[in-house]
Amino acid sequence: MKKVSIINGIVAPLDRSNVDTDAIIPKQFLKSIKRSGFGPNLFDEWRYLDHGEPGMDCSNRPLNKDFVLNQKQFENTKILLTRSNFGCGSSREHAPWAIVDYGFRAILASSYADIFYNNCFKNGLLPIILSEEIIEELFTLSSDQLSISLEIDLEKQIIQDSNNFKISFEIDSYRKYCLVNGLDEIGQTLKYESAISIFESSHKEKYPWLFKEIKI
Amino acid sequence: MAGKTLYDKLWDAHLVRSDENGSDLLYIDRQLIHEVTSPQAFAGLRMNHRLPRRAGANLAVADHNIPTKDREKGIEDPVSALQIQTLGDNCDEFKIPYIPMEDARQGIVHVVGPEQGATLPGMTIVCGDSHTATHGALGALAFGIGTSEVEHVLATQCLVQKKMKNMLIQVDGKLEKWVTAKDVVLTIIAKIGTAGGTGYTIEFAGQVISAMSIEERMTVCNMAIEAGARAGLIAVDQKTIDYMKDKPFAPKNEDWKLAESYWNTLTSDTSASFDKKIILNGSDIQPQVTWGTSPELSLNIHDKIPRKNPEYLNALTYMGLNESTSISDYLLDKIFIGSCTNSRIEDLRDAAQIVKGKKVASTIKLAMVVPGSGLVKKQAEAEGLDRVFKDAGFEWRDPGCSMCLAMNADRLAPGERCASTSNRNFEGRQGQGGRTHLVSPVMAAAAAINGYFVDVREIV
Ligand code: SF4
Numbered sequence: 001m002k003k004v005s006i007i008n009g010i011v012a013p014l015d016r017s018n019v020d021t022d023a024i025i026p027k028q029f030l031k032s033i034k035r036s037g038f039g040p041n042l043f044d045e046w047r048y049l050d051h052g053e054p055g056m057d058c059s060n061r062p063l064n065k066d067f068v069l070n071q072k073q074f075e076n077t078k079i080l081l082t083r084s085n086f087g088c089g090s091s092r093e094h095a096p097w098a099i100v101d102y103g104f105r106a107i108l109a110s111s112y113a114d115i116f117y118n119n120c121f122k123n124g125l126l127p128i129i130l131s132e133e134i135i136e137e138l139f140t141l142s143s144d145q146l147s148i149s150l151e152i153d154l155e156k157q158i159i160q161d162s163n164n165f166k167i168s169f170e171i172d173s174y175r176k177y178c179l180v181n182g183l184d185e186i187g188q189t190l191k192y193e194s195a196i197s198i199f200e201s202s203h204k205e206k207y208p209w210l211f212k213e214i215k216i
Numbered sequence: 217m218a219g220k221t222l223y224d225k226l227w228d229a230h231l232v233r234s235d236e237n238g239s240d241l242l243y244i245d246r247q248l249i250h251e252v253t254s255p256q257a258f259a260g261l262r263m264n265h266r267l268p269r270r271a272g273a274n275l276a277v278a279d280h281n282i283p284t285k286d287r288e289k290g291i292e293d294p295v296s297a298l299q300i301q302t303l304g305d306n307c308d309e310f311k312i313p314y315i316p317m318e319d320a321r322q323g324i325v326h327v328v329g330p331e332q333g334a335t336l337p338g339m340t341i342v343c344g345d346s347h348t349a350t351h352g353a354l355g356a357l358a359f360g361i362g363t364s365e366v367e368h369v370l371a372t373q374c375l376v377q378k379k380m381k382n383m384l385i386q387v388d389g390k391l392e393k394w395v396t397a398k399d400v401v402l403t404i405i406a407k408i409g410t411a412g413g414t415g416y417t418i419e420f421a422g423q424v425i426s427a428m429s430i431e432e433r434m435t436v437c438n439m440a441i442e443a444g445a446r447a448g449l450i451a452v453d454q455k456t457i458d459y460m461k462d463k464p465f466a467p468k469n470e471d472w473k474l475a476e477s478y479w480n481t482l483t484s485d486t487s488a489s490f491d492k493k494i495i496l497n498g499s500d501i502q503p504q505v506t507w508g509t510s511p512e513l514s515l516n517i518h519d520k521i522p523r524k525n526p527e528y529l530n531a532l533t534y535m536g537l538n539e540s541t542s543i544s545d546y547l548l549d550k551i552f553i554g555s556c557t558n559s560r561i562e563d564l565r566d567a568a569q570i571v572k573g574k575k576v577a578s579t580i581k582l583a584m585v586v587p588g589s590g591l592v593k594k595q596a597e598a599e600g601l602d603r604v605f606k607d608a609g610f611e612w613r614d615p616g617c618s619m620c621l622a623m624n625a626d627r628l629a630p631g632e633r634c635a636s637t638s639n640r641n642f643e644g645r646q647g648q649g650g651r652t653h654l655v656s657p658v659m660a661a662a663a664a665i666n667g668y669f670v671d672v673r674e675i676v
Contacts, residue, residue: 115360173237196372207338207474216314
C-alpha cells in the first residue's frame with residue numbers, strides 16, 4: 001500500500017447526509033471481479049443522466065451538470081467534504097475502491113458508518129471525522145468561493161488552508177501508523193503467528209466442536 | 217465487580233492479543249463467503265502467495281447474483297456468470313467448502329448458515345456482507361466486513377478490531393397479533409435512527425424478544441446494521457439450543473454436551489452495565505411501513521406521511537409521495553417476499569395465512585416469493601405453501617437475494633412502487649428509480665391482495 005503523509009488538494013462539497021454505499025457505487029458494478037476501474041462509476045446515478053451498466057464508455061455518457069463532480073472548479077479534487085453517516089449500507093469495499101480510483105485521498109465528514117470507515121484505511125483513503133460545526137464552516141467556505149484547497153498533514157494531524165483555517169483532528173494511532181508506513185495489515189498480523197497458534201490450541205481445547213471442518 | 221455483557225464475554229473468549237493503542241486481535245471461528253465480495257480477496261491471497269489458515273472454517277455459497285428462475289438454462293448475464301464461476305474456481309483452488317447453485321442447500325448466505333448449523337452460538341462469525349449481524353440471534357458475535365478483511369481472515373483466521381460499546385435495547389410486554397419482529401426492528405430504527413447504533417453492539421432483550429422464535433430473532437438482528445450497529449445479539453436460551461439440535465454441522469454426541477453447557481453461559485450477567493439502554497413497550501408497536509429512502513423513515517400504518525421539512529424533501533420527491541397523505545392512498549406495482557430478513561419458513565407460513573384463498577389485486581404487476589434457501593423452498597412445498605401462493609397469483613421462485621438488491625434480473629422499473637420484506641429502501645436499491653416500502657411478510661401479503669397498504673389486522 002502507498003504511504004500517506006500529506007494530502008494537498010481541492011475540496012469537493014457533497015452536501016448530503018446518509019450517503020449510502022449504493023449511491024457511491026451502484027450494485028451493477030459489483031459484478032466485477034477486479035478491484036480497480038470503479039472510478040468512472042463513482043456516484044453513477046447522480047453523476048450521469050442515463051442508466052449506467054458495466055462496460056459502458058463513460059466518456060460518452062450525458063452528464064448531470066448540477067452534480068458537484070461535474071463542475072469545472074472541482075476537477076482534480078482530492079478531498080471529499082460531506083455530512084453525517086457517510087458510507088452507510090452495505091459492506092462493499094467497492095465503495096472506497098471507487099472513491100480512491102476517482103482520485104480522492106481523504107474524506108471529511110461528521111461521522112461514518114463503521115464498516116465503510118474501516119474499509120477506507122485498507123485502501124490508503126483517509127476518512128477524517130470533524131465536528132458538525134467545522135463541517136458546516138467548510139461547507140460555507142466552499143460555497144463562498146469557487147473552490148477551496150486544503151492541506152492535510154496526517155503525521156501532525158492538522159488540516160489547514162492558505163488563509164486562516166487551521167484545525168487538528170483525531171485518528172486512531174494504529175491506523176495512522178499503518179497509513180503513514182504504507183503497511184499491509186495482513187503482514188502485520190502474520191507477525192503474531194505464534195500468539196495466534198497458542199490461542200488456537202487453547203481455543204480448541206475449550207471448544208473442540210469449533211474445529212470440525214465443514215464438509216459439503 | 218460489574219458483570220460482563222454477552223458481548224464482553226464473546227469478545228474475551230476470542231481475544232488473541234491486545235495492543236497498547238486499544239486495537240485487539242480477534243480470533244474468527246467461521247467465515248461465510250459469497251460471490252460479490254470475495255474475488256478480490258482470493259486474488260490478494262494468490263498475489264501474496266498466501267493460503268487460507270483453516271480452509272474448512274469457511275463456507276461459501278453464491279446468492280447475490282444468482283437467477284431465481286430457469287436455472288437449468290444457466291446464468292444469462294455473462295458478467296454475473298463469470299463472478300459465480302470465479303467463486304467456484306476459487307473455492308476449488310483454495311479448498312473452501314462450497315455449496316453450488318444446483319445443491320438443494322444453496323440459498324442466501326445468512327439463511328444457509330444457521331440452517332446448516334454452520335453458524336453456532338458463541339462463535340465469532342464474519343462475512344463480506346453487512347447483514348452478517350443476522351447470526352447474532354444465535355448468541356454469536358457476527359458482523360460484516362470488507363473484502364480486505366475477508367482476505368485477512370482467510371490468511372490469518374483473525375481480524376484487527378476495536379471493541380464497540382455496549383447498548384441494550386429492551387422490548388417489554390407483548391406484541392399484538394400480526395405485529396411481527398419486522399415491525400419491532402423498524403420501530404427501533406425509527407426511534408434511534410440509522411446511525412443510532414454506530415459504534416455499538418446492540419443486545420436485544422426483554423419479554424418480546426424472549427417470546428420470539430429463532431427465526432424472528434434473526435429478523436431483528438439482521439437489521440441491527442440498519443440502526444448503524446455492526447452486530448446485534450440475543451442471549452442464548454432453551455429455544456436457541458433446541459434450534460441447533462440436529463442441524464447438519466452442529467456438534468454431535470460428546471461435543472454437543474460440551475457445547476450445550478457452554479452455550480448456557482451465553483447471556484449478559486445481571487450485574488453487567490451497558491453504555492446505553494433503550495426501553496420500548498411491545499404493546500405500543502404497530503405494523504410499520506417505511507415511506508422514505510432510509511430505513512429510519514418509517515411510520516405506523518395509520519399515521520400520515522410527515523410534512524415536508526427540508527430534510528425529507530429528497531425522500532418524498534424520490535418516493536413520489538405527498539406530505540400529510542396516507543400511505544394507503546398509493547397503488548403498489550410489485551410485491552417482494554424474500555431476502556435474508558424475511559425469507560425463512562415462518563415468514564412464508566405467515567404470509568401464506570394471509571394469502572390463502574385470495575387473489576393478488578389485478579393492479580399488481582408482479583408479486584413474487586423468493587425462499588431464502590433450497591431447503592426452505594422444499595419445506596414450504598411439503599406444506600403446500602407454494603400452491604397457496606401460486607393460486608393467489610404469486611410467482612414462486614428459486615432461492616437467492618433477488619430483488620432485495622436487484623443484482624440479478626429481478627428488479628423494479630423506474631417509478632415502480634414495491635412492498636418489500638427486505639431491509640433497505642435506499643434510492644435505486646431495487647432497481648434505478650424504484651420505490652421501496654419495507655414491511656413485514658404479512659403486511660406485504662395483505663398489500664398484495666388489496667393492491668395498496670392496509671393494516672393486516674383489519675383484514676384477517
Ligand atoms: S438478501 Fe439482500 S440484504 Fe440479504 S445478503 Fe442478500 S442482498 Fe444482502
